Amino acid sequence: MSNARFQARPATDQTGRPDFISIKNFGFWYGDKKALKSMSLDIPERQVVAFIGPSGCGKSTLLRNLNRMNDLVDGIRHEGDIEIKGQSIYDPGLEVISLRRRVGMVFQKSNPFPKSIYENVVFALRVMGVKNRAVLDEACETSLRKAALWDEVKDRLNDNALGLSGGQMQRLCIARAIANRPEILLMDEPCSALDPIATGKIEELIHELKAQFTIVIVTHSMQQAARVSDRTAFFYLGELIEYDTTEKIFMNPGQAQTEAYISGRFG
Amino acid sequence: MQRFFHDELRQLRDDLILMGERSIDMTRLVMQALETGDDKLALQVRGMDDAVDDLEKQVDREIMRYLTLFGPMGSDVRLLLAARDIGHDLERIADEASVIAKRILVISQRGALKDLLHVPEEGRIAVEVLRLALDGFVEGDIAKAKLVITRDAEIDQLNRKNYEALFGRSGDTAKVSASNVELIFISKALERIGDHSKNISEQVIFILSGEDIRHAR
Numbered sequence: 001m002s003n004a005r006f007q008a009r010p011a012t013d014q015t016g017r018p019d020f021i022s023i024k025n026f027g028f029w030y031g032d033k034k035a036l037k038s039m040s041l042d043i044p045e046r047q048v049v050a051f052i053g054p055s056g057c058g059k060s061t062l063l064r065n066l067n068r069m070n071d072l073v074d075g076i077r078h079e080g081d082i083e084i085k086g087q088s089i090y091d092p093g094l095e096v097i098s099l100r101r102r103v104g105m106v107f108q109k110s111n112p113f114p115k116s117i118y119e120n121v122v123f124a125l126r127v128m129g130v131k132n133r134a135v136l137d138e139a140c141e142t143s144l145r146k147a148a149l150w151d152e153v154k155d156r157l158n159d160n161a162l163g164l165s166g167g168q169m170q171r172l173c174i175a176r177a178i179a180n181r182p183e184i185l186l187m188d189e190p191c192s193a194l195d196p197i198a199t200g201k202i203e204e205l206i207h208e209l210k211a212q213f214t215i216v217i218v219t220h221s222m223q224q225a226a227r228v229s230d231r232t233a234f235f236y237l238g239e240l241i242e243y244d245t246t247e248k249i250f251m252n253p254g255q256a257q258t259e260a261y262i263s264g265r266f267g
Numbered sequence: 268m269q270r271f272f273h274d275e276l277r278q279l280r281d282d283l284i285l286m287g288e289r290s291i292d293m294t295r296l297v298m299q300a301l302e303t304g305d306d307k308l309a310l311q312v313r314g315m316d317d318a319v320d321d322l323e324k325q326v327d328r329e330i331m332r333y334l335t336l337f338g339p340m341g342s343d344v345r346l347l348l349a350a351r352d353i354g355h356d357l358e359r360i361a362d363e364a365s366v367i368a369k370r371i372l373v374i375s376q377r378g379a380l381k382d383l384l385h386v387p388e389e390g391r392i393a394v395e396v397l398r399l400a401l402d403g404f405v406e407g408d409i410a411k412a413k414l415v416i417t418r419d420a421e422i423d424q425l426n427r428k429n430y431e432a433l434f435g436r437s438g439d440t441a442k443v444s445a446s447n448v449e450l451i452f453i454s455k456a457l458e459r460i461g462d463h464s465k466n467i468s469e470q471v472i473f474i475l476s477g478e479d480i481r482h483a484r
Binding site: 197200201203204207223226227246247250251 | 268270271272331332335336337338
């Protein structure tokens with residue numbers, strides 16, 4: 001397995017933070033259908049970036065390209081490039097598994113394995129061959145603490161994860177992703193199946209996790225994007241319409257289509 | 268559950284309180300300048316107005332940001348709506364204090380007044396009433412807010428007394444000196460400060476109870 005590391009590069013955005021993810025003239029096809037028109041955007045390190053737009057606009061497609069999840073789909077192709085810390089994720093020297101270790105993902109529907117809470121969290125470490133119990137225990141506790149779930153499950157780590165509530169299962173999935181020590185967390189509508197209180201907990205978690213991780217979140221909830229993100233990208237029909245600070249996008253967007261979408265006057 | 272963005276509401280409240288403290292300072296100091304004939308102090312008060320103007324714009328930005336980004340509900344909505352009005356009233360109070368300072372400088376050029384009529388007392392009550400209004404906001408105290416509305420009448424009464432003392436009941440202006448005309452303007456500015464304090468208290472009552480008591484008939 002290649003252990004190619006992402007190399008840092010000096011580019012910075014307007015905030016002075018280095019660009020962590022650079023999407024460069026990136027276009028994408030499912031077979032003959034062009035799902036993403038050529039687009040470029042930079043995501044700074046340790047910020048939360050929200051992708052918003054109506055269904056079919058391409059936001060999830062772009063998200064799933066950031067860790068090459070779309071490679072699993074037949075007939076796909078892309079143009080342009082995506083770089084993380086200055087290195088192309090399509091670099092032939094970079095193992096896709098290595099990429100996905102660094103770019104964790106949390107899905108719309110929580111998907112814990114039918115195993116104990118403990119085994120869910122340490123699953124990836126076991127796959128990587130970690131056997132030392134102390135290391136696994138430490139990773140389990142640290143990850144559950146970061147996912148704000150430790151206090152709720154510390155006395156029942158051996159219980160089946162499927163017995164947790166929906167909100168707890170989603171936080172368990174975040175803990176599982178964190179245990180792999182990624183640099184980037186991708187979240188694909190992580191709260192769409194949760195009630196407002198569980199959603200609030202996940203949003204609080206996102207706010208805390210950005211101190212350590214770069215987070216890209218796809219959400220249908222503009223309110224959620226407004227609450228949790230530092231920057232927002234608005235997509236429509238596979239095109240990146242506008243990308244700016246979240247405050248700018250929601251208070252005074254530069255594009256008429258963005259204004260129409262966020263004010264509910266779209267379509 | 269306390270959410271991370273609730274800190275921004277605290278910041279908004281802190282900025283309003285800071286505006287309030289500065290407005291109180293300006294009113295207190297300008298009355299001191301009038302009573303002691305201290306032109307330097309009057310000039311200092313005029314220089315304090317810009318900071319309050321800047322705070323008003325900052326408060327407005329914070330309100331717009333919170334309304335846009337954080338989907339407020341219930342008492343948070345009332346606070347945000349009221350904060351806009353409170354910020355505006357505080358800015359107007361600072362303006363009135365600055366206008367008083369300007370008139371003090373005019374009086375000083377035309378010769379000091381021996382008799383300030385009821386203006387010092389009016390100013391003292393105006394500062395007390397403004398303090399009461401701000402305390403009502405800070406402490407969430409409806410009783411204090413209601414007391415402001417009662418005490419504003421004292422300021423109105425002193426303003427009328429000042430007018431009558433100079434012009435008499437007939438409103439004859441022929442014998443009134445230019446400096447005394449300035450003094451009447453000062454009395455009127457203090458009366459306006461009382462009105463703005465009353466407005467603030469009405470907003471405090473709206474925040475706390477949801478009741479809109481403006482323009483009561």
